[in-house]
Amino acid sequence: MKSKSTGVRFWIGAILFLAAMLAATQVIRNEYPFFAGYIILQFVVLAVAWSILGGYAGYVNFGTSAFFGMGVYTAVFLVKATGAPLAVQIAAAAGVGALLGFAVGLLTLRMQGIFFSIATIALTIIIETTVTNWRFVGGAAGIQIQRPPVTPPFDTYVQMLFFVQALLVVLAVAIARYIQRSWIGRGLQAIKDDELAAECTGVPTLRLKLLACVISGALMCAAGAPAAMYFQYADPSSAFNLNYSVSALAMSLIGGTAHWAGPVLGAILLGVTQQFLAVTISSEVNVLILGIMLVLFVVAAPEGLIGLIRKIGNWRAGRAT
Amino acid sequence: MALSLAVTGLDAGYGAVKALRGVTLHVEAGETVALLGTNGNGKSTLMKCIAGLVRPQRGGLSLSIDGLAHDLARLTPEAIVDLGVALVPEGRRLFSKLTVSENLMLGAFRKAARRDIDRNLAFAYETFPVLKDRQRQLAGTLSGGQQQMLAIARALMSSPRLLLIDEPSVGLSPLLVSQTITKIGELNRRFGLTVLMAEQNFNQAIRIADRGYIIVHGEIVVAAGSVDELQDNDIVKRLYLGGVA
Numbered sequence: 314m315k316s317k318s319t320g321v322r323f324w325i326g327a328i329l330f331l332a333a334m335l336a337a338t339q340v341i342r343n344e345y346p347f348f349a350g351y352i353i354l355q356f357v358v359l360a361v362a363w364s365i366l367g368g369y370a371g372y373v374n375f376g377t378s379a380f381f382g383m384g385v386y387t388a389v390f391l392v393k394a395t396g397a398p399l400a401v402q403i404a405a406a407a408g409v410g411a412l413l414g415f416a417v418g419l420l421t422l423r424m425q426g427i428f429f430s431i432a433t434i435a436l437t438i439i440i441e442t443t444v445t446n447w448r449f450v451g452g453a454a455g456i457q458i459q460r461p462p463v464t465p466p467f468d469t470y471v472q473m474l475f476f477v478q479a480l481l482v483v484l485a486v487a488i489a490r491y492i493q494r495s496w497i498g499r500g501l502q503a504i505k506d507d508e509l510a511a512e513c514t515g516v517p518t519l520r521l522k523l524l525a526c527v528i529s530g531a532l533m534c535a536a537g538a539p540a541a542m543y544f545q546y547a548d549p550s551s552a553f554n555l556n557y558s559v560s561a562l563a564m565s566l567i568g569g570t571a572h573w574a575g576p577v578l579g580a581i582l583l584g585v586t587q588q589f590l591a592v593t594i595s596s597e598v599n600v601l602i603l604g605i606m607l608v609l610f611v612v613a614a615p616e617g618l619i620g621l622i623r624k625i626g627n628w629r630a631g632r633a634t
Numbered sequence: 635m636a637l638s639l640a641v642t643g644l645d646a647g648y649g650a651v652k653a654l655r656g657v658t659l660h661v662e663a664g665e666t667v668a669l670l671g672t673n674g675n676g677k678s679t680l681m682k683c684i685a686g687l688v689r690p691q692r693g694g695l696s697l698s699i700d701g702l703a704h705d706l707a708r709l710t711p712e713a714i715v716d717l718g719v720a721l722v723p724e725g726r727r728l729f730s731k732l733t734v735s736e737n738l739m740l741g742a743f744r745k746a747a748r749r750d751i752d753r754n755l756a757f758a759y760e761t762f763p764v765l766k767d768r769q770r771q772l773a774g775t776l777s778g779g780q781q782q783m784l785a786i787a788r789a790l791m792s793s794p795r796l797l798l799i800d801e802p803s804v805g806l807s808p809l810l811v812s813q814t815i816t817k818i819g820e821l822n823r824r825f826g827l828t829v830l831m832a833e834q835n836f837n838q839a840i841r842i843a844d845r846g847y848i849i850v851h852g853e854i855v856v857a858a859g860s861v862d863e864l865q866d867n868d869i870v871k872r873l874y875l876g877g878v879a
Contacts, residue, residue, distance in 0.1 A: 496743065496748075499736075499739065499740060499743070500740075500743060502729075502732070503729055503732075503740045503743070506729040506730065506731050506732060507727050507728070507729055507730070509687065509723065509727055510723060510727035510728065510729060511729075511740070512685075512687055512711045512712075513685065513687070513711070513715075513720075513721045513722075513723050513727065513789075514715070514720075514740050514741050514743055514788060514789075514791075514792065515711065515712045515715030515716065515743050515744040515747070515792055516712065516740070516743050517710070517712040
């Protein structure tokens, strides 16, 4: 019964969140909060998606930027070839991401630990090189993209993208939450803890890892698709920037991977800090801060914010008795 | 229930290293069969082959259930668990960061086992009462003996018919070895579980075994039809009992 009531609370929370985001686009006139907020929401999706494979199953994926970039370029390709609307771009990107996740999974998931991670970095480089040499989508020089007229009730295109990214956040979190609480999540956790033991108990390890890779890939690609319209421009070195991989990983680890809320908290914390620093100091400082925070958390709170919150909760409960 | 495992002419190895050469053995329903041998002779590799974790290079691995033969060499580890074969791996391999009850739940990962979760859980706790008292404790913090019991209990959660136990005595004190072996004997006698047990502790293993095999350098050198026959064997005397052959 308890799980049913938390389910209701979760969906009420999700609807309130979306309503608040929608209301914000109607009330706030200044465009800047949506510019910054879009980036933060995008990182929430990436971190949650990363954590499905990297957190639950413990397979550290450095290929976030490959999936993100594929999302961007799926959108670019569709816009240039057919002028498809935003919803189609995102759906197509999710499909491409799922296929790419499946292919990458088949090729790399038999490797474990650091070998898997290295293989995913190689993947990023291969895909980026391919796109760089693909004239149709602009090659190394990049490509300009014209935004179509905005759909009401939104006043500007960025506000609309902001709300679309908020929808993706809810979708990603709902999926991550479902996985965490189902047998899939238990199986992934078993893989993370001891893969051989998982096989002994009949966990279909390869199939579960593939599933995680497909879902994670689809979400990452979907998160990347609106970026083409957001920047009105795409080029390989920014779309496939390794920064996306590092950020998604750092945000998940800093937030904590034991619970779906971890990557959400981590992405908000780091995303807001980065946006703040970009305005006040410089965007170059971001990377430095990211590194320092990652080191601090790995040393002081290896279980991330979620672990820290639980520890404080336990400590309080212990003191109360 | 008719069940029989037949291994015929099995070769297996890792890269260029051959761990098993022409291994032939069989286990029939209701038996406890001991696979004896010292470290590094291929006991674990054989257990892993039967469980589908290591693919044999040559030879047959057939499990027949009620007259229906299954070729284990072509099945995935999870499909083999579905057939009712559960491996208690060497060194226990528990999910150390999960609790006792979470470990047991993962033992029932297969769909067929999930249906019987309540019954199997009750059975596991009845067989190993100490686990019931420690349900919420992390598996990694249990004592060695308790960990071995949890490893066996986790295997029981999949409703097995054939239990493969790899080196249950490893890392345990003599008293605990004796207790663990007694428990395994009980599972066989009282609940009719068929057991294939790899063990290097000869004297403990033959307490509960009906018969046994001795494996040396990846080859079966003795296939004894009874425990007496094992004890009288010259190779056994030389290897285990300090006799001069």
